[in-house]
Amino acid sequence: GESVGLHLPTLSVQEGDNSIINCAYSNSASDYFIWYKQESGKGPQFIIDIRSNMDKRQGQRVTVLLNKTVKHLSLQIAATQPGDSAVYFCAEGDFNKFYFGSGTKLNVKP
Amino acid sequence: NAGVMQNPRHLVRRRGQEARLRCSPMKGHSHVYWYRQLPEEGLKFMVYLQKENIIDESGMPKERFSAEFPKEGPSILRIQQVVRGDSAAYFCASSPPGPGELFFGEGSRLTVL
Numbered sequence: 204g205e206s207v208g209l210h211l212p213t214l215s216v217q218e219g220d221n222s223i224i225n226c227a228y229s230n231s232a233s234d235y236f237i238w239y240k241q242e243s244g245k246g247p248q249f250i251i252d253i254r255s256n257m258d259k260r261q262g263q264r265v266t267v268l269l270n271k272t273v274k275h276l277s278l279q280i281a282a283t284q285p286g287d288s289a290v291y292f293c294a295e296g297d298f299n300k301f302y303f304g305s306g307t308k309l310n311v312k313p
Numbered sequence: 314n315a316g317v318m319q320n321p322r323h324l325v326r327r328r329g330q331e332a333r334l335r336c337s338p339m340k341g342h343s344h345v346y347w348y349r350q351l352p353e354e355g356l357k358f359m360v361y362l363q364k365e366n367i368i369d370e371s372g373m374p375k376e377r378f379s380a381e382f383p384k385e386g387p388s389i390l391r392i393q394q395v396v397r398g399d400s401a402a403y404f405c406a407s408s409p410p411g412p413g414e415l416f417f418g419e420g421s422r423l424t425v426l
Contacts, residue, residue, distance in 0.1 A: 245420075297412075
């Protein structure tokens with residue numbers, strides 16, 4: 204299968220700071236990308252998605268950036284809160300099949 | 314509107330026994346996916362099913378693992394003759410027809426003694 208990897212396995216940020224989580228993907232044919240958040244003992248929760256015909260998409264406190272030239276995806280979280288502490292996964296896919304990276308653990312320090 | 318329901322949430326089996334994990338997709342969703350997650354790792358795709366059809370099982374081990382999604386009832390992931398290496402969290406996700414996000418259940422955590 205295709206590989207999706209992350210640059211940083213663990214990220215620690217101060218509460219109130221902005222967080223940036225990065226992801227590299229390998230399949231240039233992927234046309235849909237999703238960021239998921241997984242809290243301990245729970246299933247992944249959808250955060251935000253982006254299609255390959257876009258390079259930026261904003262949600263509430265989150266922004267996803269897509270750079271197809273270097274096959275790089277990032278998730279920006281504004282004003283990080285303690286409730287944002289979790290593992291974040293990027294997933295790349297096409298019509299019906301998604302591959303997940305190994306995840307980045309975000310620790311928010313009070 | 315209930316989400317994706319998985320049961321059991323926790324399952325303990327001895328080596329050589331069978332494990333059956335069930336998944337009921339969200340209402341209106343006809344696509345079901347199974348993923349496996351080892352501790353501190355990402356989710357590994359196993360199989361993608363639609364009602365009565367296996368669409369893609371490229372992530373399924375060749376032996377001992379099988380999955381089904383019958384016309385009526387939940388999707389079942391079956392692991393025969395479990396070994397310790399099968400210990401993991403198994404997540405089910407569902408989606409409606411067409412491209413879009415996957416909605417995940419809370420997972421079934423299998424422990425093989």
